[in-house]
Amino acid sequence: MKSRQLTDLGQQLRVDSVRAAAAAGSGHPTSSMSAADLMAVLLAHHLRYDFDRPAHPGNDRFVLSKGHASPLLYATYKAAGAINETELMTFRKLGSRLEGHPTPRRLPWVETATGSLGQGLPVGVGIALSGKRLDRVGYRVWVLCGDSEMAEGSVWEAAEHAGHEHLDNLTAIVDVNRLGQRGPTRHGHDLDAYARRFQAFGWHTIEVDGHDVDAVDRAYGEAVSTIGQPTAILARTLKGRGVESAQDREGLHGKPLPDADEAITELGGIRDIRVEVQPPPAARMLHAVRAGHLELPRFELGDQVATRDAFGKALAALGAARGDVVALDGEVSDSTRSEFFAKEHPDRFFECYIAEQQLVAAAVGLAARGWVPYASTFAAFFTRAHDFIRMASISGSGINFVGSHAGVAIGQDGPSQMGLEDLAMFRALHDSTVLYPCDANQTAHLVAAMAGCEGIRYLRTSRGASPVIYGPNEDFPIGGSKVLRVSAQDRLTLVAAGVTVNEALAAADMLDRDGIPVQVIDLYSVKPVDRGTLRDAAEHTGCLLTVEDHREEGGLGDAVLDAFLDGRPTPRLVRLAVRTMPGSASPEEQLHAAGIDRESIAASAKLLVEQAVVR
Known part of the structure; x- marks a missing residue:
């Protein structure tokens, strides 16, 4: 397209953004209008994409990090012929694919859910890592960011990681429109302030007038030709560009324009320009064969083995059997034991250093490209990246998270290192699976x-x-459990998982010596939970005692309670959990202080069967 046509296309994207928000009665047209010229040039001249084949391995990848500017994205889809006029007008309506913030669950051209700002660039880094190190296909990753989200620390985790990895297939386009939600951004239109930061992390930077389509065109070409560095294009723009009553004015964020018809007229009216997007080059995915013979490690009965060691060895074995498995770690692989995978499959291991948000985001990006990621760190440190995990769930990402060093059982390190909220955090996610093995x-x-x-x-x-x-x-089927001890005379049922399973078994032996037989269940699948076995246990003994190395809220006890929320009679349920703030002590001392060791379990059971001994 020539310059005039590109300008017209930008105006069309603005008009369609205004129209979509007006039809919905909500949305972010002014944030869309500032980036319209940036999108017009990208779509017409630089994006290589087959909208009929979104899974084409040669397709460039586009991430709208400023997800609230979804009207612009949908207007772009219309210009490319991916959606029609009728669907555009369903924006934000019940049942529409065109949600307020785009998600891949609804639209095949969306790489990742955005809308929680500061996540698009970190996920883009993961996609670019896949292209550079795994797919070995020459696609480019384009990420459109807003200037407000440059205040997020996750953006700079991504910037440092991309610079370290020399991701020259990654381009960040920063729409510097000066205005955030409630007023000016921190740096306003100071492009150099952003440039200095990106340059410090090893990026090539280009400062440009974001409404000069020829300058934007040249900037994209320069980004494509830059070798050995990711590129940040810093584009000075105006929010609400093209409409005098809205342009560069505060107070209009997240609102339809007051007079949409007048604004459309001012922008030159409705257009219907269609863009023939450049097709991707021929390419084939170089994923290794998915399935081979899986030879899991075998451990002998009675041996003493940490479950983190078993995880590392099993992951390495899985990597040998499945070439689509990748592993990521946050600089604690010697502790999580993902180092076993790293040593055997170094080409599929990603060191993300102490940057848990980038760790999770990279896993999301790799999953978007068809890989099966296992991301590991201490259980406590996943809390730092909870919003990324939440957004991964919204995306429908298939990711395996492994949290080590869970609970007070880690001992002397103290509470900052103890994962005590992780089961609750992961259980709360939509359609999640939560597992807690004991051996x-x-x-x-x-x-x-x-x-x-x-x-x-x-x-x-x-x-x-x-x-x-x-x-x-x-x-060990997911959704199952193991009944480790049962008799016709059982007085109550002990339900445990992970480290408390052996404490429960030892407590059962102590109780048996005192003439109190009890049932013991290993509830290794915390979600989905084995409702059938728990209901049978409730009928069998009438009383369940759960014991967990986790906070009382949201963990094993609540998972057990969920089995009885269908209206049937609820058994007597008592929960032992970590209710105090731990300090530093040995693992045995920690379990006792928390009231979840074998002695505490036995004492609680005696009270429940009214055979407590007063001393």
Whole structure:
């Protein structure tokens, strides 16, 4: 297209953004209008994409990090012929694919859900890593960012990571329109302020007038030709561009224009320009064969093995059997044991350093390209990246998270290192799977089973060694449990998972010596929970005692309670959990202080069966 045609296309994108927001009665047209020329030039001259084949391996990848500017994205889809006029006018309406913020669950051309600002560039880094190191296909990753989100620390985690990895297939386009939601941004139109920051992380930067289509065209060409560095295009724009009553004015963020018809007239009226988007080059995905023979590690009964060790060995074995499995870690791979995978499959291991938001975002990007990521760090540190995990769930991403060093059982390190809220955090996610194995063989089988699940999967591992109680050929279906001890005379049921399973078994032995038989259940699948076994246990004993190395809220006890929320009679339920603020002590002392060790379990059980001994 010639300059005039590009300008007209930009005006069309503005008009359609205004129209869509007016029809919806809500939306962000002014944020869309500032970036319209940037999108027009990208669509017409630089994006290589087959909208009929969004999975084409040679397609460039576009991420709208400023997800609130979705009217612009949908207007772009209309210009490309991917959607029609009728669908554009369904923006933000019930049942429409055109949501207020775009998600890949609805639209095949969307790479990741955005709208929580500061996430598009980190996910773009993950996609670019896939293209550079795994796919080895020459697609480019274009990320359109807003200047407000440049205040997010996650953006600079991404910037540093991209610079470190020399991701010259990644271009960040920053729409510097000066205005945020409630007023001016921190740096306003100071493009150099942004340039200095990107340059410090090893980026090539280009400063440009974002409404000069020829200058934008040249900037994109320069980005494509830059070798060895990612590129940041810093574009000075005006929010509400083209409409005098809205241009560069405060107070209009997130609102339809007051007089949409007048604005459309001022912008030159409705147009129907169609763009023949450049097709991608021929390419084939170089993913390795998905399935081979899986030889999981085997552990002997009675051996003392930490579940984190079993995880690392199982992941390395899974990587040998499945070439689509990748691993990421946050500079603690010697502790999480993902180092076993790194040593055997270094080409599929990604070190994300102490940047948990980027760790999760990179996993989202890799999953978007068809890989099966296992992202690991200490369980406590996933809380820092919870918003990224939440957004990954909204995207429908298939990611395996593994949190080690969970609970007070880690001992002397103290509460800052103890994952005590992780089960609740992952259980709360839509369609998530939450697993908490107690021994090495169980861990190995669950690591392999996770790869075949949908959505967000979480495996909790432990630091200390525990006895192997299951044989290597035992089956552990997700959604199941194991009844480890049962008799016709049982007075109550102990329900445990992970480190508390062995404490529950030891407590059962103590109680048996006192003439109090109890049932013991290993509830390794915290979500989905084995409702059938729990209901049978409730009928069998009438009382359930749950014990968990986790906060009382949202963990194992609440998972058990969920089995009885269908209106049937609820059994007597007592929960032992970590209710105090731990300090530093040995693992055994920590469990006792929290009231979740074998002595505490036995004492609570005696009280429940009214056989407490007063001393």
